[in-house]
Amino acid sequence: xxxxxxxxxxxxxxxxxxxxxxxxxxxxxxxxxxxxxxxxxxxxxxxxxxxxxxxxxxxxxxxxxxxxxxxxxxxxxxxxxxxxxxxxxxxxxxxxxxxxxxxxxxxxxxxxxxxxxxxxxxxxxxxxxxxxxxxxxxxxxxxxxxxxxxxxxxxxxxxxxxxxxxxxxxxxxxxxxxxxxxxxxxxxxxxxxxxxxxxxxxxxxxxxxxxxxxxxxxxxxxxxxxxxxxxxxxxxxxxxxxxxxxxxxxxxxxxxxxxxxxxxxxxxxxxxxxx
Amino acid sequence: xxxxxxxxxxxxxxxxxxxxxxxxxxxxxxxxxxxxxxxxxxxxxxxxxxxxxxxxxxxxxxxxxxxxxxxxxxxxxxxxxxxxxxxxxxxxxxxxxxxxxxxxxxxxxxxxxxxxxxxxxxxxxxxxxxxxxxxxxxxxxxxxxxxxxxxxxxxxxxxxxxxxxxxxxxxxxxxxxxxxxxxxxxxxxxxxxxxxxxxxxxxxxxxxxxxxxxxxxxxxxxxxxxxxxxxxxxxxxxxxxxxxxxxxxxxxxxxxxxxxxxxxxxxxxxxxxxxxxxxxxxxxxxxxxxxxxxxxxxxxxxxxxxxxxxxxxxxxxxxxxxxxxxxxxxxxxxx
Numbered sequence: 252x253x254x255x256x257x258x259x260x261x262x263x264x265x266x267x268x269x270x271x272x273x274x275x276x277x278x279x280x281x282x283x284x285x286x287x288x289x290x291x292x293x294x295x296x297x298x299x300x301x302x303x304x305x306x307x308x309x310x311x312x313x314x315x316x317x318x319x320x321x322x323x324x325x326x327x328x329x330x331x332x333x334x335x336x337x338x339x340x341x342x343x344x345x346x347x348x349x350x351x352x353x354x355x356x357x358x359x360x361x362x363x364x365x366x367x368x369x370x371x372x373x374x375x376x377x378x379x380x381x382x383x384x385x386x387x388x389x390x391x392x393x394x395x396x397x398x399x400x401x402x403x404x405x406x407x408x409x410x411x412x413x414x415x416x417x418x419x420x421x422x423x424x425x426x427x428x429x430x431x432x433x434x435x436x437x438x439x440x441x442x443x444x445x446x447x448x449x450x451x452x453x454x455x456x457x458x459x460x461x462x463x464x465x466x467x468x469x470x471x472x473x474x475x476x477x478x479x480x481x482x483x484x485x486x487x488x489x490x491x492x493x494x495x496x497x498x499x500x501x502x503x504x505x506x507x508x509x510x511x512x513x514x515x516x517x518x519x520x521x522x523x524x525x526x
Numbered sequence: 527x528x529x530x531x532x533x534x535x536x537x538x539x540x541x542x543x544x545x546x547x548x549x550x551x552x553x554x555x556x557x558x559x560x561x562x563x564x565x566x567x568x569x570x571x572x573x574x575x576x577x578x579x580x581x582x583x584x585x586x587x588x589x590x591x592x593x594x595x596x597x598x599x600x601x602x603x604x605x606x607x608x609x610x611x612x613x614x615x616x617x618x619x620x621x622x623x624x625x626x627x628x629x630x631x632x633x634x635x636x637x638x639x640x641x642x643x644x645x646x647x648x649x650x651x652x653x654x655x656x657x658x659x660x661x662x663x664x665x666x667x668x669x670x671x672x673x674x675x676x677x678x679x680x681x682x683x684x685x686x687x688x689x690x691x692x693x694x695x696x697x698x699x700x701x702x703x704x705x706x707x708x709x710x711x712x713x714x715x716x717x718x719x720x721x722x723x724x725x726x727x728x729x730x731x732x733x734x735x736x737x738x739x740x741x742x743x744x745x746x747x748x749x750x751x752x753x754x755x756x757x758x759x760x761x762x763x764x765x766x767x768x769x770x771x772x773x774x775x776x777x778x779x780x781x782x783x784x785x786x787x788x789x790x791x792x793x794x795x796x797x798x799x800x801x802x803x804x805x806x807x808x809x810x811x812x813x814x815x816x817x818x819x820x821x822x823x824x825x826x827x828x829x830x831x832x833x834x835x836x837x838x839x840x841x842x843x844x845x846x847x848x849x850x851x852x853x854x855x856x857x858x859x860x861x
Contacts, residue, residue: 255752258617265614265727266632268720272647273636279650288650343544350537358541361548367773367829368822369781371798375805375818376555382811383558399551402544411849431536460641463783463798467805477642481784490646497643504638 273501280304280495285488304495315492321479322496328390328475329458332397337451339398340405341443347406348413365403373400374467381468388470396468397458404457405450412446562815573811580812584820589800593820596796599711600779603718607775608768610719611726615767616760618727619734630731633724641721645788648717652708652789662707709791717785725774732851733767734760769832770851777825797821 282288283301292298307315343362347355365373377396381388420442424434462477469478480493563581566574618629636644651658707713737760745755761768783798790796797817805814 255613255616255620255756258613258620261610261613262617262629265610265723266629269633269636269723272644272651272720273639275651276639276643276647279647288653289655339543339547342540346537346540346544349540352537354537354541358545361545361553365548365552367777367825369777369798369825371781371783371801372556372559372818372822372825373552375801375814376559377551378805379558379562379811379815380551380555395551399547402547406544407852411852414849456638462642463781466802477640480640480642480646481788483646490650493643493646497639501639508638 276494276501277498280491280498282491282494285491288490304492305499307492308496308499315489317474318476318479318489318492318496321474322476324390324474325459325476328394328397329455331394332401332458333451333455335394335398336401336405336454337447340402340450340454341409341447343402343406344409344413345439347410348416362403362406365400366407370400370461370463371467374464377464378467388468389473392468392470393465393473393475396464397461400461400464401454401457404453405447408450408453409443409446412443412449416442559815559818562812563819565812567810567812580816583813584816589817592795592797592800593824595794596780596782596798596821597824599715599718599794599796600776600782602715603722603779604772604775606715606719607723607726608730608771610723611730611771612761612768614727615730615734615764616756618731619737620739626735630728633727637724642784644721645717645785648713648720649708649788652706652713654706654708659707708789709793711790711794713789714782714786714794714796717789718779718782721785722775722778725778726771729770729774729851730764730767733764733770735850737763766836769836770848773829773832776828780821780825 279288281300281302281304282290283298283303284292285304287293290298290300306312308319311319343358347359347362374396377392377399378388381392386392416439420438421434424438429437460477461475462481465475466478466481469475474482483490483493562573564576564578566577566579568574614633618626621629650656653659707716741763742755742759745759746752750758781798782796783802786794786796786799787802790799797820801814801817801821804810804817
């Protein structure tokens with residue numbers, strides 16, 4: 252097969268373009284001076300790498316109090332939003348898959364539209380709702396907003412999984428005398444579980460990363476990790492800590508993905524062994 | 527009969543949680559936004575009486591310029607993304623299957639770090655004392671020097687012209703020193719392309735993966751040059767992927783808020799920033815609502831055109847592509 256030299260070079264350049272900032276996130280986490288954000292002091296001498304930001308994160312230094320607080324809030328909200336949107340999303344996907352009525356076409360439109368709406372429109376419309384109902388913004392409004400934009404992604408992921416689902420399995424379960432609840436929990440749910448987990452992971456990453464919608468509905472003083480970081484200025488003293496924390500998160504997610512790959516491979520081999 | 531009533535009841539029961547949630551927190555808020563645009567605003571930041579004053583005021587101040595600028599920048603970003611994504615998707619699709627999965631995965635991997643942190647990394651890189659700024663200066667100096675040289679070569683030599691030319695160069699050099707990438711449109715376009723590029727590569731790649739490359743061989747055998755075959759055979763063959771890619775870039779680009787906020791300074795204020803300013807800082811809620819409505823229109827018009835166009839295409843093919851893209855983009859690591 253003929254391979255185009257030009258396209259391969261372009262691919263290499265684009266990969267470099269995508270990875271340079273990530274690399275710098277890792278490198279910037281080791282900057283000793285958080286004010287100048289440079290590895291060189293005022294006389295131009297190299298100051299070396301410093302692990303003090305990592306030490307501060309692990310010892311729970313008071314200086315990073317607000318940053319860490321926002322980080323834990325992000326994790327809490329992402330976790331809760333994932334649980335709620337998975338529950339709602341699973342029922343929605345089941346309904347969309349099973350019935351084809353006018354109600355479901357309305358339902359489908361309602362689920363699909365948030366996917367093509369820019370974040371900022373979801374943010375402002377929720378803010379308007381809270382203003383119109385004179386609700387005070389805070390933890391709960393952030394949670395509601397996150398569930399709202401996560402649900403659609405969860406539904407789409409599970410629906411994709413449902414397309415491969417063999418509906419005869421349900422009929423078989425009914426024929427064997429199982430009730431609808433039993434069938435759902437013992438037949439349909441286990442088969443759908445990978446789809447639900449994938450949807451949940453997507454919801455978690457979307458929620459923990461969201462800054463636009465949150466900055467509309469967070470109210471005064473409640474900051475998630477992204478809104479806290481975006482409110483930091485270039486000359487905030489703790490900037491390297493943000494990069495160090497992101498490096499840790501990156502390592503954690505890479506480990507998680509690697510682990511899931513290993514488990515999947517192990518299961519495949521086990522299945523092969525059985526055959 | 528009784529069975530169908532029971533089934534209807536079950537359908538409502540299963541549909542209700544998501545239907546109610548999205549009605550309450552998505553559809554109704556959207557209607558509230560629309561309703562607020564037909565109100566005036568009060569001095570203390572509230573919503574006034576029913577009137578058309580908001581829509582009338584929308585024509586007057588600098589809003590049309592901002593809307594136009596947002597659309598122009600979105601087009602620029604989309605064009606760059608597609609231009610870069612096409613050769614990349616082509617290169618990936620031509621790789622052996624094992625490598626395809628690895629490279630496609632590594633394109634999505636940067637998304638495992640926080641978006642805001644990546645933008646912040648760019649902000650640090652583009653800082654006026656940073657190395658990228660130095661490169662940019664060198665480039666600008668070279669450009670002005672080239673201009674001056676070309677001009678000098680073309681104008682007949684007259685008394686003092688050499689001097690003028692020199693002054694021209696120094697003047698431009700001073701201009702160049704003042705031109706920073708940070709807080710300018712260049713930074714916004716650059717980082718937007720960086721952020722949205724994977725969303726352009728993925729749909730084009732999923733379309734290219736199914737493309738029959740023997741067609742290109744055939745074209746070459748019939749005497750077509752490489753680029754001609756790419757343009758006439760490959761691009762029409764993956765057209766649906768390109769349409770998806772355009773939408774996946776154009777829509778977030780229109781709604782862009784964080785990137786211009788953090789990197790655009792006062793030079794690059796887009797609709798998103800204006801909405802935030804009006805809603806959160808000036809407390810002019812009707813104006814914010816009207817701008818949001820305008821943004822929704824500029825998203826739904828291209829979306830509608832694309833939908834209409836896609837409807838004419840083979841429906842089954844489309845579905846398969848979308849599912850494959852969704853799987854690739856969502857599942858990421860899980861297989």
